[in-house]
Amino acid sequence: MTIRTIPMFDYAEILGRTLAPETLLETLRAYGYFYLSGLDAAVPPRLFKSLKENAETFFASPMGAKLEYYIGHSSNHRGYVPTSEKGAYSDETARVYEAFDIGHDVAWPGARDGRDYRLIGPNRYPTHVPGMAETLEAYYAANFRIGTQILRLIARGSRLAEDHFDRYTTRPASQLRMIHYLPNDVVVGADDVSMGAHTDYELFTIIHQASPGLAAFDRKTQTWGAMPVFKNTLLVLAGDMLEFLTGGVVRALLHRVVSTGEERYSFPFFMNLDFETEVSILPVYGKSEQRVVVGQHLLGRLCRDFPYLRARIDEGRWRIDFDLQGQEFQIPGQERRAQS
Numbered sequence: 001m002t003i004r005t006i007p008m009f010d011y012a013e014i015l016g017r018t019l020a021p022e023t024l025l026e027t028l029r030a031y032g033y034f035y036l037s038g039l040d041a042a043v044p045p046r047l048f049k050s051l052k053e054n055a056e057t058f059f060a061s062p063m064g065a066k067l068e069y070y071i072g073h074s075s076n077h078r079g080y081v082p083t084s085e086k087g088a089y090s091d092e093t094a095r096v097y098e099a100f101d102i103g104h105d106v107a108w109p110g111a112r113d114g115r116d117y118r119l120i121g122p123n124r125y126p127t128h129v130p131g132m133a134e135t136l137e138a139y140y141a142a143n144f145r146i147g148t149q150i151l152r153l154i155a156r157g158s159r160l161a162e163d164h165f166d167r168y169t170t171r172p173a174s175q176l177r178m179i180h181y182l183p184n185d186v187v188v189g190a191d192d193v194s195m196g197a198h199t200d201y202e203l204f205t206i207i208h209q210a211s212p213g214l215a216a217f218d219r220k221t222q223t224w225g226a227m228p229v230f231k232n233t234l235l236v237l238a239g240d241m242l243e244f245l246t247g248g249v250v251r252a253l254l255h256r257v258v259s260t261g262e263e264r265y266s267f268p269f270f271m272n273l274d275f276e277t278e279v280s281i282l283p284v285y286g287k288s289e290q291r292v293v294v295g296q297h298l299l300g301r302l303c304r305d306f307p308y309l310r311a312r313i314d315e316g317r318w319r320i321d322f323d324l325q326g327q328e329f330q331i332p333g334q335e336r337r338a339q340s
């Protein structure tokens, strides 16, 4: 038997500034994740509860009602994602999840600097689920506040002013997903997954899992380990942008969702910078000419995940002025793993 230490911080340590920024960064470096407890003031237990209740009600509604909010009919990538919207993951044995996606809710401001991502704009909510808009907006705002606190610690730990990133999170490319894994009878083995192995595309992901299923890859032992679920806690996973900013000191956590046949709900919030933010390695981690634009990296990745987006771009309905395939970034001294 292996005994595993689980990194867990109390959110009060972050708000009260008793958690050293170096400790947070060292934890992300060593584990790629940490749990956050003590969230009652930041995310009241009744908000977690109504989030799940809204998800249950929405996903239980007739397919016709859900498809009225189909993401493929949205002009800014918001709404319902059916199980058929299958991404290019060769290890997804049984894709049995559906989702509902929202983002930063803002009136469409039009293209800026000629960069027209079409991922920006207002959210769209089903009118037949009472309270869903209020709950999701409140949950999004709570996660964004928590994400901002974590990002400020990361800034301090990287020898930057605490508010360094604040100016880049005015219209963040941060999405929130409600995910519903359907109960199913597909016979599975220990390695069968319903969401294929991937890293998340943003700075970090703040996940609330209602039940187990998430597994993370431990680079040291080269094994997959289950991520336990603790009531009213959040799990924070390092993503691609943090790996890029830290020059690979913090690696994005490779993770996947194992098939169990059981119904499951999960709510990831992907903390990101503004779409047009051009990022480079932070000075304390080294020097490189390489630049990545947050929205371009995100869109490049989303095109792998969403056939409807690929079709729109391939058919010229969404014109983009950059190379979608060229969004793979290189970390100096590290070979980029092959994406499945």
Ligand SMILES: O=C(O)CCC(=O)C(=O)O
Binding pocket: 177, 179, 195, 200, 207, 209, 213, 214, 255, 256, 257, 266, 267, 268
């Ligand atoms: O279902 C989960 O717990 C994780 C979902 C996930 O990894 C994702 O949406 O990127």
Ligand SMILES: [Fe+2]
Binding pocket: 198, 199, 200, 205, 255
């Ligand atoms: Fe993920």
